Amino acid sequence: MFLSLPRAATALAVGLAVAVTTAASPAAADIHTWRDISPSDSDGSVLFDIETADGATWAVGLRRDATTRPFAPVAMRWTGTGWEAPAQPAAHGRLADVAVGAPDEVWAVGTRHETVGEDGWDGGRALLQHWDGAAWSEIVLPFPEGVVQTSVSAVDVDADGSVWVYGGYADAAGQYVSVLFRGDAGGGGGWTRLPGDTGLAWVSQLEAGPGGIVHAIGDGVSRFDGTAWTKQSIxxxxxxxxLDGIEVRAADDIWAVGHVRDARLWRRPVIVHFDGQAWRKVRTPAETGQLYDIAFDGAGRPVAVGETQDPAVNPSGNYVLTLDAQGVFTRTEEPPGAGYLYGATADATGRVWTAGGSAGAEGGMSPSAYAGIRG
Structure with missing residues (x-):
């Protein structure tokens, strides 16, 4: 895990604050307990995303050791009592994003590397893979013929089972061309190549909703209406x-989290909310931290996760913001054993899951993978 990079590439409360409303107001003493469910034998691993749907929970990332050149993709499935890691179609690379539509409809994207000579590897190419309930298989996306540089950064599955993948390629002139792919469930019905000109310099995550409406985040927010992208005003x-994490709860209730560089704090946390009319900044603490994902528990309360590199904020490195009694985001929870946290999701029972690296990172590398659950 490399410090300070957005997940898909690698605050002081000034301005307009948003009143946060949830299904239940948290009491001052309502501090939830996290349980460490980290995978065993995961030294050298880190998890970049975690998603759950229909009783299936998956986390993806990478494993690094002397044999991985430079690292190997990892996808872990929760069995109810522990994690299992089925065989991967790529020997070298990493997985950055996962989407779970059903137990037999799981998709993951990342980068695949091939070895070059005895001690090297190439620059990597797009990796899309599908879990059919029994095994992972690599899926070939319909990039234009002849392109040699391809990449994918984000994937999502909508309520109808359609798969959405964001990526790009270098054309014959060496110019990078962004593209959005839409595929039927399982990818067996073919793929449609759609415009990828989001107006953003990079995309870290997609959220696909009803009617072919897709939101993309990265160095901003952009919305796809089925035909074209419109960059949103923040x-x-x-x-x-x-921005690294997005949660679309309704057309007039969309959240995104990330960070902004700060001359004094280095990085400060950012949360923005769309109320159907405009994107507004939500008040966050004036401290060093950056957020990677957000999920909502069974009572509709937001939980934002990320990292801090200020030992005075949290020496373990994990950074979790929830609401205090006044409805203001603050640090009230520290998952035991957690270091940097990159993903968050909530299951049908309202439990919140998170994943990343365990505490004790040195030189930018977490010692092992971390996973936690609360609720």
Missing amino acids: PRTLDGAL
């Missing part, structure tokens, strides 16, 4: 913000 005070 508060000017967040110019330069980098």
Whole structure:
């Protein structure tokens, strides 16, 4: 795990604050307990995303040791009592994003590397893979013929089972071309190549909703209406913000989290909310931290996860924001054993899951994978 990179590539409360409303107001003493369910034998591993749906929970990332050149993709499935890691179609590479539509409809994207000579590896190419309930298989996306540089950064499955993948390629002139792919469930019905010109410099995550509406985040927010992308207007005070996690709860209730560089704090956390009319900044603590994902528990309360590199904020490195009694985001929870946290999701029972690296990172590398659950 490399520090300080957005997940798909690798705050002071000024300006307009948003009143946060949830299904239940948390009491001052309502501090939830996290349980460490980290996978065993995961030294050298880190998990970049975790998703759950229909009783299936998956986390993806990478494993690094002397044999992986430079690292190997990892996809772990929760069995109810522990994690299992089925065989991967790629020997070298990493998985950055996972989407779970059903127990037999799981998709993951990342980068695949091939070895070059005895001690090297190439620059990598797009890796899309599908779990059919029994095994992982690599899926070939319909990039234009002849392209040699391909990449994918985000994947999602909508309620109808359609698969959405964001990526790009270098054309014959060496120019990078962004593209959005839509595929039927299982990928067996073919793929449609759609415009990828989001207006963003990079995309870290997709959220696909009803009617072919897709939101993309990265160095901003963009919305696809089925035909074209429209970059959204976010508060000017967040110019330069980098967003890594998005949750679309309704057309008028969309959340995104990330960070913005700060001369004094280095990185400060960012949360923005769309109420159907405009994107507004939500107040966050004036401290060093960056957020990678957000999920909502069974009572509709948000949980944002990320990392801090300020020991005074949290020496373990994990960074979790929830709501206090006044409805303001603050640090009230520290998952035991957790270091940097990159993914969050909530299951049908309202339990919140998170994944990343375990505490004790040195030189930018977490010692092992971490997973936690609360509720």
